[in-house]
Amino acid sequence: MALEKQRFDTLILGAGGAGLNAALQLANANLKVAVVSKVFPTRSHTVAAQGGVNAALANVLPDNWHWHMFDTVKGSDYLGDQDAIEYMCREAIPTVYELEHNGVPFSRLANGKIYQRAFGGQSQDFGGEQAARTCAAADRTGHAILHTLYQQNIRAKTHFYDEYFAVDLIKDDAGMILGALVLNIATGEPLLIESKTTLLATGGCGQVFRTTSNAHINTGDGMAMVLRADLPLMDMEFFQFHPTGIAGKGMLITEGVRGEGGYLINKDGDRFMEKYAPNAKDLASRDVVARSIVTEVRDGHGCGPEADHVMLKVNHLSEDVIAKRLPGIRESAKIFAGVDPVKDPIPVFPTAHYVMGGIPTDRFGRVMPTADDDGEHLPGLYAAGECACASVHGANRLGGNSLLDILVFGRLAGHNIIDYVKENKAHRPLNEASVEASMARLGRWDAKGDGMTVSQLRNEFRKTMEDHAGVFRVEDMMAEGVEKIKQVREKLNDVRLTDHTRTFNTNRTEALELENLIDVGLAIAVSALHRKESRGAHSRPDYPKRDDAEWMKHTLYWRESDKLDYKGVRVQPLTVESFPPKERVY
Amino acid sequence: MKFSVYRYNPETDSEPYMQMFEIEQRQGMMLRDALLAIQEQDESFTFRHSCGEGVCGSDGVNVNGSNKLACIAPLTELKDPVEVRPFPGRPVIRDLVVDMSQFYAQYNQVDPWLQRKEPLPEQEILQTPEERDQLDGLYECIMCGCCSTACPSFWWNPDKFLGPQALLSACRFLADSRDQAGEERLDKLEGPYKLFRCHTIMSCVEACPKGLNPTKAIGHIKAIMLKEAI
Ligand SMILES: Cc1cc2nc3c(=O)[nH]c(=O)nc-3n(C[C@H](O)[C@H](O)[C@H](O)COP(=O)(O)OP(=O)(O)OC[C@H]3O[C@@H](n4cnc5c(N)ncnc54)[C@H](O)[C@@H]3O)c2cc1C
Ligand code: SF4
Ligand code: SF4
Ligand code: FES
Numbered sequence: 001m002a003l004e005k006q007r008f009d010t011l012i013l014g015a016g017g018a019g020l021n022a023a024l025q026l027a028n029a030n031l032k033v034a035v036v037s038k039v040f041p042t043r044s045h046t047v048a049a050q051g052g053v054n055a056a057l058a059n060v061l062p063d064n065w066h067w068h069m070f071d072t073v074k075g076s077d078y079l080g081d082q083d084a085i086e087y088m089c090r091e092a093i094p095t096v097y098e099l100e101h102n103g104v105p106f107s108r109l110a111n112g113k114i115y116q117r118a119f120g121g122q123s124q125d126f127g128g129e130q131a132a133r134t135c136a137a138a139d140r141t142g143h144a145i146l147h148t149l150y151q152q153n154i155r156a157k158t159h160f161y162d163e164y165f166a167v168d169l170i171k172d173d174a175g176m177i178l179g180a181l182v183l184n185i186a187t188g189e190p191l192l193i194e195s196k197t198t199l200l201a202t203g204g205c206g207q208v209f210r211t212t213s214n215a216h217i218n219t220g221d222g223m224a225m226v227l228r229a230d231l232p233l234m235d236m237e238f239f240q241f242h243p244t245g246i247a248g249k250g251m252l253i254t255e256g257v258r259g260e261g262g263y264l265i266n267k268d269g270d271r272f273m274e275k276y277a278p279n280a281k282d283l284a285s286r287d288v289v290a291r292s293i294v295t296e297v298r299d300g301h302g303c304g305p306e307a308d309h310v311m312l313k314v315n316h317l318s319e320d321v322i323a324k325r326l327p328g329i330r331e332s333a334k335i336f337a338g339v340d341p342v343k344d345p346i347p348v349f350p351t352a353h354y355v356m357g358g359i360p361t362d363r364f365g366r367v368m369p370t371a372d373d374d375g376e377h378l379p380g381l382y383a384a385g386e387c388a389c390a391s392v393h394g395a396n397r398l399g400g401n402s403l404l405d406i407l408v409f410g411r412l413a414g415h416n417i418i419d420y421v422k423e424n425k426a427h428r429p430l431n432e433a434s435v436e437a438s439m440a441r442l443g444r445w446d447a448k449g450d451g452m453t454v455s456q457l458r459n460e461f462r463k464t465m466e467d468h469a470g471v472f473r474v475e476d477m478m479a480e481g482v483e484k485i486k487q488v489r490e491k492l493n494d495v496r497l498t499d500h501t502r503t504f505n506t507n508r509t510e511a512l513e514l515e516n517l518i519d520v521g522l523a524i525a526v527s528a529l530h531r532k533e534s535r536g537a538h539s540r541p542d543y544p545k546r547d548d549a550e551w552m553k554h555t556l557y558w559r560e561s562d563k564l565d566y567k568g569v570r571v572q573p574l575t576v577e578s579f580p581p582k583e584r585v586y
Numbered sequence: 587m588k589f590s591v592y593r594y595n596p597e598t599d600s601e602p603y604m605q606m607f608e609i610e611q612r613q614g615m616m617l618r619d620a621l622l623a624i625q626e627q628d629e630s631f632t633f634r635h636s637c638g639e640g641v642c643g644s645d646g647v648n649v650n651g652s653n654k655l656a657c658i659a660p661l662t663e664l665k666d667p668v669e670v671r672p673f674p675g676r677p678v679i680r681d682l683v684v685d686m687s688q689f690y691a692q693y694n695q696v697d698p699w700l701q702r703k704e705p706l707p708e709q710e711i712l713q714t715p716e717e718r719d720q721l722d723g724l725y726e727c728i729m730c731g732c733c734s735t736a737c738p739s740f741w742w743n744p745d746k747f748l749g750p751q752a753l754l755s756a757c758r759f760l761a762d763s764r765d766q767a768g769e770e771r772l773d774k775l776e777g778p779y780k781l782f783r784c785h786t787i788m789s790c791v792e793a794c795p796k797g798l799n800p801t802k803a804i805g806h807i808k809a810i811m812l813k814e815a816i
Contacts, residue, residue, distance in 0.1 A: 039634075040690075042729055043642040057709075100710045103700030105718065105725045105762070112712030140726060143641060147725075151699035186679055215636040249614075251639045332639060335658050338614070455626050499630035501597045504680040507629045 003435070005192045008034040008159075009421050011179055013166045013222055014201030015041035017142070017403060018385025018410035020149035022199055025414030027156035031421060034193055036161040036182055038217060038509070041150045045203055045215045046406065049142025050328060051119060051256035052134035053099075053407065054400035055092035059113040060132040062124055065089040068133060070579060072401060075121045075285050076394025077536035078552060078581040079235070081570035084363035084390040088401075091408045096135050099407065103148045106137050107325070117325070118259040121285040121398040121586070130283065134400040139254055139328045142403065164191070165509050166221060168438035169198065169229045172431040175369070177229070177381045181438040185509060188502025190442065192435060194427055197380045197417045200226065200359060200367075201410060204386040207513075208521045209352035209470070210462040213245055213252035217513075222387040224516035226359050227523065227559040231369050231378070234389045234554050235357035236520070237528035237538050240397055241471050243289035245351025246337050247309035253329055253348055255399040258282040260325050262314040264293065265345065266301035272310075277586040284586035287396045287537045290350040294471050297349070304347060311345035350471055356397050356537065357527070358389035360556065365390075365413030371556045371565035380424070382417060384409040391554065394569075395536020445511050451496030454511045461488045461518060469525050474542045478529045485522050492518060523557045530564055531555060548581050587611045588667035589620060591631065595680050602678070604669075611661055618645055618657040621670070621682075633682035640795060643730035647682050648673055653732035653793040673735035675744075689731050692748045696756040696774070701767035717763035724758035724803060726796050727751060733790035733800050739783045747783035748775075750790035750800030757803035760810060772811055781807060 010026055012019045015037035026033040037044065056063040069089040073080055100106060100114060107115035114135050122131040137144035153160075165183040170192070172178055179194040202222030206214025223233055243264075244253040258264075263282045266272050276292040277284035284292075293310050302308050314322065319342050322330055326341075333341045360368045365384050366377035385406040392405055468481020492515060499507040533547040534540045553566040571578045587609050594602035607624045618635055625631050633656070635645040640658040647656050648671040650664060661668075676684035702711075734740045734749035748756075756775060759765045775781040781804065790800040 039636060039642070039644065040686075040729075043636055043644050045637065045642070047728070048637050048639065048641050097709055101700075101702070101706050103762070103764070105721045106710075108713050108715045108718040110715060112710075112714050114710050137725075140641075143728070144725065147729075148700075154694055155697075155699045215642065216638065217636045328641075335660075336614070336639070453626075453629060455629075497629065501595055501630070503595060503597055504632050504683050506625075506632050 007194045008032045010197045011195035012199045016044035017046040018406035019201035021410035022414035023158045027158040029418045036164045038165045040162050046142045046146040050139045050254035052136035052141040053403035054133045055096040060116045070126045073579045075398040079394030081391050082573040084392050086573040088408050104144050119399040120283040139326045170434045200383040201385045202387045205520045208465050210466045211250040212352040219513040220520035221516045224519040232556040232558050233523045234360035236523040238356035238395045240354040240537050241290045241350040242353035244348040247347040247349040250351040265311050267303045280586035309347045309349040312348045313345040314341040356393040358387050359383035364416050371567045373568045382413045384413045451494045482525045526562050527555045590669045592671040615661045617659040643728035646730040646732045653736045655795040675741040692752040696752050698755045703766040711764045720761040732793040736789040736793040746779035748780050754800040754803045
């Protein structure tokens with residue numbers, strides 16, 4: 001049967017916050033846009049974001065975007081690009097107002113303005129008193145934002161391909177991206193979508209680790225598609241472990257709990273963060289809190305029969321505060337930890353949460369294909385959201401800055417695409433060879449016979465990642481990890497599906513996801529092995545110090561022979577003075 | 587623990603059938619974990635799921651006769667053997683996966699987006715905490731479909747009656763102090779079917795995994811209509 005084809009001005013892969021905010025700009029401008037998502041849009045993982053989105057609205061405490069910028073640069077452990085950070089922090093304010101105008105049901109202050117709470121790593125006046133910068137809709141901010149954006153896209157009549165799985169980017173010999181091969185999950189039929197511009201907004205890859213706050217669908221598909229198109233991923237060694245996942249399970253307990261006054265205790269009831277971060281205490285940056293918890297447990301101060309977690313104490317807050325500000329957390333703690341936080345503390349331990357690295361873009365959301373500091377972007381290809389790396393989070397992301405990142409850069413990518421399509425009216429000729437290569441990749445899963453199952457290899461892989469690329473990383477352990485993951489990659493050849501039918505075959509999509517996970521996992525492990533310093537979330541007991549002379553640079557990883565290269569950090573902001581690297585204390 | 591699971595693949599089965607599986611029950615296990623364990627035994631078994639924590643709304647299924655989200659349904663609360671079926675009244679695509687397009691179309695019918703007529707302020711549209719409180723119990727809907735697919739009126743008149751989820755959403759916008767299309771919204775709900783086919787049977791309330799109350803929302807809309815009529 002001939003392969004079905006469709007043509008659009010723009011193809012957006014992903015219907016989370018980033019994809020939907022871009023789609024909204026494009027649909028409002030009457031461009032022909034297709035949004036492809038492997039799940040119904042409101043099931044995208046943005047829905048799970050709890051705490052809120054940062055913007056210096058100064059509704060509760062004094063604030064301005066420049067302080068927000070300072071905190072973000074410092075939080076990034078000086079690896080973030082300061083031009084992109086300045087842009088994001090300035091744009092945060094109109095972005096949040098626009099969201100509100102679109103209908104997001106933010107919680108409110110007595111004067112009718114948007115409620116803002118304190119989050120980790122936030123300060124007034126360049127490192128002074130705690131700030132309150134995180135705009136929240138109770139503890140369901142992601143849900144509120146995602147549903148609102150979807151609603152606005154219904155109004156704007158955006159064209160959705162729901163439950164279509166993107167397999168590969170299609171490219172021509174000049175390296176230009178021509179669209180993507182996607183799979184209709186319900187029928188199992190492939191579809192070729194040709195587009196003048198393509199935006200990757202496929203979200204994160206937390207499923208590379210065994211214990212994670214990320215959904216089953218967060219498998220780094222877009223990142224792996226980019227790798228297979230011979231493009232690099234940037235700063236993949238920087239993976240955030242959120243300090244407070246429900247112990248043993250991984251579901252997230254938002255930092256907003258600590259923002260509202262909750263704090264961590266060890267088995268002796270000591271408030272141990274006072275020891276590790278005397279000023280910011282429980283609201284120190286996430287990497288700092290996560291390491292402190294792991295250290296406490298390793299030093300024998302853990303709670304529970306296995307002494308393998310710590311406790312998050314909330315019961316000193318009034319039931320009213322918990323009911324009003326943290327209703328979702330109370331529900332989750334009851335269901336998954338079996339405790340009512342109004343009465344008892346919640347058992348917590350760090351959980352794999354967020355990838356700072358991703359598809360390298362400039363501050364316009366355009367994909368940058370080389371390690372050249374003054375290199376050109378790849379025309380027509382964009383990336384935004386968690387799959388992208390602008391880079392605004394550098395080595396460590398601040399809570400509340402990711403929703404911000406996806407919204408600001410999703411919107412911006414939308415605007416830039418509108419301009420690009422005005423000047424590039426024609427589709428480029430299709431490259432059949434590239435289509436055939438992706439079809440062959442799909443066809444590989446039709447192979448029958450005995451072999452490993454997808455879930456067997458996936459379990460082995462995720463355990464390996466957890467053991468060898470987790471919170472603390474040392475040379476031998478990581479080198480062994482890289483070897484093991486390479487073996488896992490080899491074993492992919494031995495995996496066979498037992499189900500070869502077409503209709504809603506999750507066995508097949510999970511196999512495609514496993515290929516993606518492994519490619520992305522290797523990018524993380526190889527990049528991590530080679531960075532011989534400790535910076536942000538990348539913590540190496542064998543190289544405990546940050547080394548700005550040697551390592552204040554971005555890592556680039558290519559799939560072909562696991563090649564690495566490096567490129568400079570953009571330290572020059574747009575209009576203000578650069579923040580020079582300083583020691584990072586909280 | 588034993589599970590009797592609905593199976594149907596249109597490519598290979600002429601008819602649906604129930605299949606038994608046995609799963610070793612671990613502490614704290616949810617129904618989703620059991621379904622995943624079943625999937626490890628038989629890779630051809632299919633169901634939707636994603637977040638694992640009751641926020642994405644993917645994994646609504648019918649369990650021992652009631653609609654639930656598998657990921658937040660503790661096995662300890664289910665009677666052995668557990669019977670797992672797809673949502674009632676929806677066309678089955680495969681196994682537990684049903685076609686929800688009609689449910690989504692109904693949502694679209696209530697114009698589920700905030701509508702303003704006045705020009706927008708530069709900053710946020712102000713809303714008091716009390717006005718914002720009106721949205722609680724309405725905005726949290728995750729569109730899982732547990733309610734609508736448990737509603738007899740929805741089964742009989744899916745093309746005419748909007749169903750509890752869409753009506754709850756309509757109420758969410760009617761209740762929003764910032765929305766300025768109240769009249770149009772009410773006009774669109776007029777007639778004997780769209781709203782008024784609700785016979786307050788309350789199956790929707792019982793089914794909602796987020797503790798929302800569509801029946802109350804529907805009553806609320808009726809009350810506003812009545813007030814407007816007078
Ligand atoms: C539990 C949790 C709580 C969080 N809380 C906060 C918070 O309070 N504040 C904050 O700032 N950040 C928070 N974050 C981080 C933030 O929510 C995410 O980084 C962000 O939502 C990612 O948005 P996105 O649009 O990039 O991707 P997503 O929302 O993950 O969307 C990805 C989209 O891509 C689609 N997709 C992926 N692969 C394919 C494929 N192969 N084919 C087709 N479609 C595909 C998916 O279907 C989906 O539509 C939280 C994260 C988690 C996990
Ligand atoms: S109360 Fe109304 S909407 Fe709810 S189940 Fe009954 S008939 Fe359906
Ligand atoms: S009202 Fe409840 S049951 Fe119905 S779709 Fe919303 S969350 Fe699901
Ligand atoms: S998997 Fe998301 S609601 Fe159950």
